[in-house]
Amino acid sequence: MKKKINLAFLLVLVLHFSCASLNYWKVKVELPEVASLNLDQFKELVVSNFLVEKETKDFNLNQELVDFFSEELVQHFKGKIRRQEISWGEKDIFQKEDFWKTLLPGSEETLILTGSVNYSEEIRKAILEDYSRESEEYFPSEKGLAQRKFYTLNLSLYLIEAKTGEILYTREFKESRGYKNPKQTANFAFFDLMEKVRAKFFSNILGEERVEQRYLISD
């Protein structure tokens, strides 16, 4: 009798655990995002130079940023796009409405894209065991001392209405990426990082859909 009870108990346990195993499916979902502002209400977009906190060696950060945004915005903005040089006085100038109001007098339907940037590189070292970690893509499974060259881009973007000096959109982007190649150039890494910024920025201001991954599960 006792044997039978034990057997039944074992059977219940096996059934329980076989039912409790979790299955999942990865799905790509296009998630809608609400546009932060209506670009169509502006006829002109002025891309200013950026407030560069620290110059990068052998790389014209400001020029690359201005070129990048000017070229990208052409594809999304129907109006005129031009560049404007600004002489930066102080760091918190973005909040000073009077400064922006007087920058482009008589501009009724003009939007200014501006911001501040800091671009840095560093070498990171780590002693690794032989194991794999799914989430750590920069230091994959290997043994011994690993070295990666990391580039970090801190970019604050502002979209300011020229007529009122009001900030219509602002967001801080902090993007980072590590490379195995110790000779990786700042120029190459910059475009990798700007790709991430581009996706987020245009998704924000245009309200474009973004593809994200989610798990559907069954228990």
Added chain:
Amino acid sequence: MIDNDKAVNKKVFSLVFLFSLLGCFFLSCSHSLHDEQLQFGIQAAQKDLWDEAIFRWKKAIRFHPNSAAAHNNLAVAYEKKGLLEEAKKEYETALRLSPENTRIKSNYQSFKEYYSSDKKEDEKEN
């Protein structure tokens, strides 16, 4: 007297056994209905039929209100439809029901990251 007690015990045992069996049957039945709806919803979602998926997962929750999977899947569907408050509520319910589930945790983390910038901007405006 002893024989009479034995007979009563046997009857009681039989009744308990019968009710347990019936209980198991109804429980397994509601679980299988729940599983069926859950799977149906997943298949619909994979074919991009999210309204159908929502309908199925809501039904799955009716059969089994404590199904973390159904609440999680419903949250994903609400996200897809742009119903953020509803999605948040469903993710939180799913996490409450299954706090150690890494898939639900991952979904909720991604959800929070994706929408955090918009929320911060809204808070600043208010």
